[in-house]
Structure formats: C-alpha cells, structure tokens
Amino acid sequence: MIPALIVGCEVGFWVLILAGLVFRYMLHLKKTGRFLLYLTPVVDLLLLITVVIDLLRGGTASFAHGLAAVYLGFSIVYGHRMIRWADMRFAHRFAGGPAPVPKVKHGRAHARRERIGWLLHLLAWAIGCVFLVGMIVIVNDVDRTVELSNVMRWWSTLLGIDFLISFSYTIWPRKEKEHA
Known part of the structure; x- marks a missing residue:
C-alpha cells in the first residue's frame, strides 16, 4: 500500500x-492557479500522516516507509524550485515569457552551482532524517523500525x-570545450 501511495503522491504533486x-x-x-500550486505541500503532508498511521497501527516499516521521508525531505527543499x-517554461511557452536561462556547465560558476546543489541535498537529508527519527521514536519498537535506520544509512552514503x-568541480573545474 505504501509504495503505491508514494507513487500516487508524486503523481498528485505534478x-x-x-x-x-x-x-x-x-x-x-x-x-x-496559485491555489492549486499552494496545494502541493498538502500532498506531502497526507503522505506523512498516512505512513505514520500505518506504523502506529502495527505495521512494520519497509524501505517504502523510509522512502516517504526521503521524498518529503526532497519535496520540502526542492518543491518550490521545481514549481x-x-x-x-510554461510562461515562456504559453504566455510569451522570457526563455529560461541555460545552466552553466563549466568553470567556477558550475562549481558553485554544484556546491549549492550539495548543500540543498544536505538540507533535504537533514529534514528527511528528522522525519525518520521521529517515526522511529513514535513507534518505539526497534524490530519494526530497523528499515528506517537502514534508509538513513543508505541516504547518508x-x-x-x-x-x-x-566538490570535485571546485578542485577540478570543468573546462569549456573548444569548438572545432
């Protein structure tokens, strides 16, 4: 049930x-339109509530339960950016808005973008781990929540x-390719 719920929430988000x-x-x-866009975090909240209810009713945590926390962490950190x-792109295509600026793919600007991306990933990890630890504490049964700890180890790796x-791009920045 939980894997289908995660997929449903991801589909619902988009x-x-x-x-x-x-x-x-x-x-x-x-x-x-603004109201519908503001509803996207509600999807995440419903996912979290459903996962916690499943665990409180005696369910044993699976990788999918942990994935719900991962999804939630990423959604909180990256959701606004994805929107x-x-x-x-929608404004450009349907409302005459300016064309999106392409991402920088080399040099110091690229290295900086990569570092910022990692810091955002770190924030998503921290938020997701708070949810994972919270579920472990709420359930208070190591045997039923061992998979949540495994998800934290996997995500930390x-x-x-x-x-x-x-950060390798800071030490060895990508060079712009020469055009022949």
Missing part, C-alpha cells in the same frame, strides 16, 4: 503543478558520494 499552470496561463485564472522551473562529486 498533476497539481500542471493544473495550476494551466489555470494560470491558459485559462487566465491566476488565483485558481519555479516548470512555471518559467549517497550524500557522501554526492559531496565528493559536487
């Missing part, structure tokens, strides 16, 4: 974004790998 942008730019109902990214990759 459906609300798309609906919000359609109402804003194509139907010219800006307030309705802004989609909004810029990924965060470390991301650190090495992201």
Whole structure:
C-alpha cells in the first residue's frame, strides 16, 4: 500500500503543478492557479500522516516507509524550485515569457552551482532524517523500525558520494570545450 501511495503522491504533486499552470496561463485564472500550486505541500503532508498511521497501527516499516521521508525531505527543499522551473517554461511557452536561462556547465560558476546543489541535498537529508527519527521514536519498537535506520544509512552514503562529486568541480573545474 505504501509504495503505491508514494507513487500516487508524486503523481498528485505534478498533476497539481500542471493544473495550476494551466489555470494560470491558459485559462487566465491566476488565483485558481496559485491555489492549486499552494496545494502541493498538502500532498506531502497526507503522505506523512498516512505512513505514520500505518506504523502506529502495527505495521512494520519497509524501505517504502523510509522512502516517504526521503521524498518529503526532497519535496520540502526542492518543491518550490521545481514549481519555479516548470512555471518559467510554461510562461515562456504559453504566455510569451522570457526563455529560461541555460545552466552553466563549466568553470567556477558550475562549481558553485554544484556546491549549492550539495548543500540543498544536505538540507533535504537533514529534514528527511528528522522525519525518520521521529517515526522511529513514535513507534518505539526497534524490530519494526530497523528499515528506517537502514534508509538513513543508505541516504547518508549517497550524500557522501554526492559531496565528493559536487566538490570535485571546485578542485577540478570543468573546462569549456573548444569548438572545432
């Protein structure tokens, strides 16, 4: 049930974004569009509440329960950025807005963007781990929550790998390719 719920919440997140942008730019109902965009965090809240209820009713935490906390951490940190990214492209395509600026792919600016990206990942990790620890404390049964601890270890390893990759560009910046 929980894996399907996570997929449903992810789909719901993007459906609300798309609906919000359609109402804003194509139907010219800006307030309705804004309201739909503001509903995206509600999807995350429903996911968290459902996962906690499942655990409190005696469910044993699975990787999917932990993934819900990961999803929530990323959604809190990156959700606004994802909406802004989609909004810029939608405004350009349907409302005559300016073209999105391409990402810098080399040099110091690229290295800086990579470092900022890692810091955002660190923040998502911290938020997600707070939810994971919170679920462990609420359930108060090590045998039923061991998978949540495993998710924290797995995510911490990924965060470390991301650190090495992201900060490697500071030491060895990408060089602009020469055009022949």
